[in-house]
Amino acid sequence: MTSNTPDILAFPTKNKREVLSQAQLDVLKAGTYQILKDVGVKFPSKRALNIFSDHGAEVDWDTQIVKLKPGLVDKALKTAPRSFILGGREERFDLLLDGNHSYLSTDGCGTRVIDLETRQERDSRKEDVARMARICDALPLIGFFWPLVSAQDHGMTAPLHECHAGLTNTLKHVRGGTTVFPELAKFLVEMATVVSGSDDERRKRPPICANICGIAPLAHDEHGIDSALVYAEAGIPMSFMAMPTMGSTAPATPWGALVSADAEVISAMVLIQLAYPGAPVFHSIEVSLMHPRTGGYVTSIDYPFGSMTVQIGHNWNVPVLGGGGTSSDAREIGWYSGSATGMGAASIPTGGGEICGYLGMLDGSMLLYPEQIILDHELCYEVYKSYQAIEFTEADLALDVIKSVGPGSHFLREKHTRKHIRDFPLSPITGEIYLSGDRRPSREVALQEFNKINETHHPEPLPEDKLMELDNILAAADKEAEKLQTRK
């Protein structure tokens, strides 16, 4: 059965901009090798340290710092696949990470929401994740659903509930796993298995992937790394994301920040490949800047980090989460957020990352305005259209119509006009403005579109038995979380 969810639109990557030369990439890679060999990376996980030790890495058991020689790095990364599939509920929603397509993701994971009813700011809840999953299910450019906000009404198992809200409200791939207690990570794998139907199918077309953030500079989180090993064993793909902040957790130069972040990401990928050769991993670096006066987190930086991080990841021959993105530090919808979205959308085709875009959030990915996802999607769609291949024949020149109308008249009465006037379908936002005859603020129209989708779009639900199984898994996870809390 085919659901009413529209097919996913992916950007081609043939317009990828090579910001860095191969010589520059080689310099960066050499720097990463040097950091891994001489400085090392902290892995506060016994299991990880044992794996490294078993494979001949230099492990300092007191400081938990692991040093890796280039030979070991290369040997490990040789098994990392260049391309793999992130599965959707149906095959038409599968994302093939092979360097030829850029799929857009939502942004995540924030904590504050502008309430749809009261329009007041409040803490995010699971219902917000579920609603956004449903909205994104209807937006064709969104291929990858990253829960935009946290299910804060579910405490320690919030990530599991976010995953559940995603899997039960969209047919698209869900970024379901993140850093949790490793004892809870297994429940995420179980949820993926239920949706896939079997272990084999989950490995072939995993319906969820995970994101594991490092702790800059050059350290990993114990739970993050242990969870990553659980995911890797189950064939759940995962991105390792370094988030260096120039001036505080990274050198205050792009190059210093990038090389330090790269070493952090590569160290984790080496671990996963040593433990589970061939496990699907992807590379991600998100650079920010420390506000020089407040110490705050600044993500809007006028520098082509998106393109550079994609090139750095691809230089290791793995897919990349990164590239062009619409996310910004704007706190409200207005000129600043609009310009950031526009500039970000325009950089998606030149970025060339496999997963990118980060639609729907403001204030450094922390604040969700419902209508923002519609506005972001709209601008991305404009860019998407402008990058489509242009083809026409002589017949398309309409010379006969031009001759028939002649100089000084108009084409409004022509059948040709009636036939083709809809060739440029007006978007719900600009079309609404146009058809209504007045000029309503785009934001107002976007909110109307959001409400329309919210009321009318209901993706094909999972079968009842699977829904029950997922509920049982969540209940078991909640119990396990209680135990963990008591132990803590």
Next chain:
Amino acid sequence: MSEEFYKKLMAAVVDGEPEDAEAIAKEALEANLDPLECINKGLVPGIQKVGELFSTGEYYLPELIIGADAMKAALEILEPALVGGQKLDVVGMVILGTVEGDLHEIGKTLVGTMLTANGFKVVDIGANQSVEAFVKAIKEHGADIVGASALLTTTMLQQKKLVEALESAGLKNKVKIMVGGAPVTDRYAQEIGADGYAEDAISAVDIAFRLMDAPV
């Protein structure tokens, strides 16, 4: 049988087929149908449907124009056949034109189409029309409203001249003056003494209705 003709006339307008509309009108007369009934039960519901489809966003301007063309083609056959005291029920008589020195037509044509679709009788005198030509047409057709379009900053001054000419001719209190065009504003319309300004064809209809309701 008559119902079938009304339906066909309505469909010709809704589908935007002027040739069909003309042919059906001729057939209706040959079948001895009442031309006024054909208009009121076939063409008027047809153009109303077109307006409705336009307002809901399903139809675009080309469908609106060609629908009005279809109605006009049938009216040209049916109207001369009206007998005795039969008269078309119109909201008002409108003279439309583009001012002297200005060859732009489309905006004014769209306004005419929209007014026609809303029950006005419109006489379009064309582009590049002198003040004298406007005055002559107003007198000749006993217009309720005159609409003058200007697309250039240099030709919009002609709209002011038209207002002055109507004052001189003693027509200012007999005919309402609407102005429009890209450089024209509501403020300018008020400054020159016009009665109404419309930004586009849709709002022109609202203004025209308001002017018809206004005391002369």
